Amino acid sequence: MIVVSSIADLQRARSQLRAPLGLVPTMGFLHAGHLSLVQRAREQCSSVVVSIFVNPAQFGQNEDLAAYPRDLERDLELLAKEGVEVVWTPSVADMYPSGYQTWIEVGPLAAPLEGAHRPGHFKGVTTVVAKLFNAVEPQRAYFGQKDAQQALVVRRMVRDLDFPIDIVICPTVREKDGLAMSSRNAYLDQDERAAATVLYRALAAAREAFEDGTTDAQSLRRIAMGILENEPLADPKYVSVTNPETLEAISGTVVHGLVLMAVGIGRTRLIDNVILGD
């Protein structure tokens, strides 16, 4: 496994790799969710590149950029075990050198939910992902369903800008008690960790109600919200029942939907989602 930092070194390493090439973009502090993306890439591609870059451009001013957990040594051990060919760990100066001034924005799809609560977040995501795509030139890139809106926004960008890349969305990986894997789970203390299962409990309740015949979007939203409100450590930021492609809120009957939520647990902000119908 080759570990490179500069774009020039990356491109030298990349030129030796066999196509099809799969890219797994990460912010490091890897967990089983990331590794499931790497494994899928390993199955589908001849070569796998994993990028590790905590992208300042996608953090708001009052967010957790400085605190974001990092453990490069452990990440590299995990990736070596998965048989990854190249790990790319650019610096902030590699990615945003002095004079940097180009930004990519996706419109309506990036506006609600995370876009509304984290202004500028998706602009940072789409810009850095485009840079990763141009530097690595993969045939496929892997993203997790856990960040559902991110996956849709990236897929939209790829389609709109004609990137010759297939975006593969992999299922959310969960702890035994349902908590979606996230590097930010490391922030939780013991009580918060117990409370954090409330996201999945709320989503599972909505999905169960849907499967039992409750198809009204408002009712499903209220079921999820009711469970969140019962958890003293939880501070719900939003719960939304949306069209799974456009992320427009559904009013009335759900045939195929996506329930998304963001919840504060102490000082940690967690997101999760489930799909309703197929």
Add this chain to the structure above:
Amino acid sequence: MIVVSSIADLQRARSQLRAPLGLVPTMGFLHAGHLSLVQRAREQCSSVVVSIFVNPAQFGQNEDLAAYPRDLERDLELLAKEGVEVVWTPSVADMYPSGYQTWIEVGPLAAPLEGAHRPGHFKGVTTVVAKLFNAVEPQRAYFGQKDAQQALVVRRMVRDLDFPIDIVICPTVREKDGLAMSSRNAYLDQDERAAATVLYRALAAAREAFEDGTTDAQSLRRIAMGILENEPLADPKYVSVTNPETLEAISGTVVHGLVLMAVGIGRTRLIDNVILGD
């Protein structure tokens, strides 16, 4: 020479071409300036793709999109003579299908001059150029110095977003009387055509004064503006003496500069520029 319209057909044709591949993006109605780009690409590349697309996204609401001159048959004849491999003529629906919502913006470099006078213009340019780059995947792309700010903005985007593409800027091609070649020259009637030489006369006077030792930016600007103001059919939009890399206006002494201007001649808006120093 293969002529394709859809992106799928383009990519099929592209897969048969030998690298290095050169792309010449145009809006059609080709003149000797475009052909000089094609010839340079022909010299430097094994294959040449020319795109012809009048990009609505780079025209303002009150600009000349509907009137923009077109003559595809003549364009194809000219390109066949140059030995071009592939001409790509996408439709607006190919480039901006329903639901399209992704835009690329360059910051300070795109703000003054054309950016200030044509709000949204460079956002349309950078977005469509990125799409052309992703669809064609050239190793080199060719732009004219005539659109000096466009060339700088595109080069900045390529650098910032890590496109693996060399941007080649070719000199302005002029008519015998100095008028810079432009598809928009076709709008000029006989009197306007005579008056349109005023841009080059003004630029040449500034350059001559610079070479004769007038290095104060304001003086050079006044020399050019004085000549424009002497032409009754000319309506100067801006004249600016700038740093040739950043496009920041120079105050004081010019060592290496760029004089840029936009001038209305009747209802036609023309731009031109000259470099001062080396």
